[in-house]
Amino acid sequence: MKITGTIDFDKLRMIANENRKKVLDMVYFGGSGHVGGALSATDVITYLGECVIDYDSKERDKFLLSKGHAVPALYAELHHLGYIQDAELSTFREINSRLQGHTNLLHMPLTDITTGLLGQGLSYGVGMAFAKKLKKSRNTIFVMTGDGEMHEGQIWEALMQAGHYKLDNLVLIIDRNGLCSHQPVENVISIEPLRERLEAFGWNVKEINGHNMEEIHSCVSGLNAQYGKPKCIISHTVKGKGISFMENNGKWHRNIPNKDEYVAACKELSLAREGI
């Protein structure tokens, strides 16, 4: 944990709100990107960036965004932390930009992993967790997958491997927003009963409201006291969270808002900001 003292939850909510606006801007002005899954993951990513991952340290916790298409949320947080400049945000997905369409280790080492093919991030987490233990480092590896990503067979290989080796320095966060690319995960291929499946694979499972900063903090800060099993947080979220017409609407997996929609979305985020 980067922060061990008192947490200012309103400040976290404010930063998350600003990050949502940056996600919206990146996708709107860039004309490309996945807005819905970035907005569902924004609160958890904001929390991890503000309170957990110490990006200034050489030997540190890591955050692997296996659902790499949600990367605008991570860039927004890295921007808030000062690692991405204002002008750079508008280069998202453009040629010669560091801000690639998915996380990319070579273009932006702080993203900790190169993605673009779903299902691989948890395995990287397993390798890093092994490595941290070999180094006798107390760091934790956080991996965020989508819930639709749980369809990938490789995820279940990694779940087995982590469970077998009791990798208690590995935390899987499933962004359970309920939607695949355009329709409910449960309609595509059911992943339920998810909790029971994960527990059967040897994981310690918690469930939270992934938009509630107090719940996120309570869960993540309590992880270090748990030993002997890898840990999973099923983070129940809403795809498109924070912009009403995008919420729970499969259309907004990778739709680009038009000008009217953009203006309406900005207004909603602005109102939400005033309410914090």
Add this chain to the structure above:
Amino acid sequence: MKQNYSYSVPKDVIGHRLIELAKDNHKIVVLSSDVSVSTNVEMFHKEFPERFFELGIAEQSTMSVAGGFASEGFIPVYVALAIFSNGMTWAQTRQVCNANLNVKIIGTHAGVDDGQDGSGHHATEDIAISRVLPGMTVLSPSDEYEVAAAIDAMIQYDGPVYMRVARDEQPVIHSKICTFTIGKAEVLEDMGNEFAIVFEGTALRQALEGFEYACSMGKKGKLVSVRSIKPIDKECILYLADSVNTIVVVENHSVLGGLYSTICECLAGQKNRAVIKSVGFHDEFAESGSPKDIKEKYGLNIEQIAKMLG
């Protein structure tokens, strides 16, 4: 030229060599997919249990686990039969290369060397699907001493490397002091300019026997081991193409995308003296049988080499 060779199985040296290197290099870890006995790394498991990771019959995840180790500064060596460590993992290997991670992949039983298990276990496309990946280095050493030297070079090199290793017996043509340089071919014999037999390491036996046969028929030529397929020794290939009348490329691999293709790509766009001909597997799956019988039936044999030499 030596006439009486001893024979050994090149993949048997893998475990020994990794143990030797790991004594001084504490970054080396070995990953397995339930084939540590077949690939000869079980001895590494016994010697360094804390640095050996048995990850089960889960090749895709194992490749990405290797990527995770490399991201943390280790040198993971993933050893499995080529059809597993290479054939089962292309999308994961692609991401390893996409991040230029320092992952080492060894594929044993290259080509049809796992003969009896049948075409599902044969790895006759591994050169093609690995060399096409940006940033990947592809090695194909020949006998046991060259495999050991290639492992040294692979560990010293910073970046992703795929190395294929023979399971079939190979003549021992090198000594213990064999050296291996990535990007350099080895001219084993140079007796004239009528022809050159050029081979990747796991086709050593057929290439050597084909060369000896040609010599016995009074032909004068060269025998060249292209032990580094990517990067390839372009200087050597151009020299051969301008020196001899015929180059016969011999490979325990499909002629599509393998060494023959690599050499043709090297020479495309220019006029050279040599005509390039191929001996290998021709766009078909083989069948169960001893590696020797499969190579005989499907054309990786002395008769084909002799036919190509005319």
